[in-house]
Amino acid sequence: TKDGRLNVKVLRQLVNDLIEANVSGLNPLASTGEIAYLTERERTKVARVVIDEARGCVPVVVGVESTATQLAVDKAKKYQEIGADALLMILRSYLPLSKSSILDHFFCVADAVSCPIVLYNNPRLTGVDLAEDVVIELAQHPNIQYLKDASGLTGHLLSLANLCADSLRIFSGSAHI
Numbered sequence: 001t002k003d004g005r006l007n008v009k010v011l012r013q014l015v016n017d018l019i020e021a022n023v024s025g026l027n028p029l030a031s032t033g034e035i036a037y038l039t040e041r042e043r044t045k046v047a048r049v050v051i052d053e054a055r056g057c058v059p060v061v062v063g064v065e066s067t068a069t070q071l072a073v074d075k076a077k078k079y080q081e082i083g084a085d086a087l088l089m090i091l092r093s094y095l096p097l098s099k100s101s102i103l104d105h106f107f108c109v110a111d112a113v114s115c116p117i118v119l120y121n122n123p124r125l126t127g128v129d130l131a132e133d134v135v136i137e138l139a140q141h142p143n144i145q146y147l148k149d150a151s152g153l154t155g156h157l158l159s160l161a162n163l164c165a166d167s168l169r170i171f172s173g174s175a176h177i
Contacts, residue, residue: 006038006045006046011046011049011053015049015050015053023058025060025061026058026061027060027061027062028046029088030088031063031088031090033063035065044078044079052083059086060083061118062087064087065090066091067091067093067094069109072089076109077112080113086115086118086145089106090122091105091106091126092127093126102130103138111141111143114143116145117143117146118145119138119144119148119168120148121148122151124152130147132159132160135147135160135163135164135168146170147160147168147170148172150172150174152174
């Protein structure tokens with residue numbers, strides 16, 4: 001709204017308009033949308049409103065973004081509790097991370113929830129690139145079932161599709177693919 005508050009009425013209408021337009025699912029709090037501009041309280045409100053308004057008509061995949069693992073675990077649990085069908089996991093970092101740090105982050109979250117997880121690889125935005133060996137290892141976790149790759153690297157995406165075809169469903173988040 002003009003005073004900087006979440007416009008729940010417009011959000012509800014948007015959800016209904018999208019469902020009426022036959023979308024396959026909803027993804028509130030995705031990394032290139034509103035998530036960067038909302039407080040934690042507002043993020044929870046957005047997730048709750050979208051889940052409630054969708055009423056099970058389409059799956060709701062809520063974005064979980066954090067630079068800290070415990071915060072990501074807490075958010076993931078909260079979104080699952082309020083009814084998220086799945087979680088889009090976004091790991092941001094201001095410093096280079098080791099392979100084991102990246103694995104630990106995603107495995108901790110995946111162990112904390114029972115719903116499916118979508119790994120999100122967008123290295124230009126997040127500062128973290130999910131290399132092929134990392135994705136292959138993460139794909140072994142039963143809750144990690146999807147990958148959205150926005151690296152823009154067609155070869156990387158094709159390699160992952162070939163290497164993980166049995167364990168992950170892969171989506172391209174790059175406009176040119």
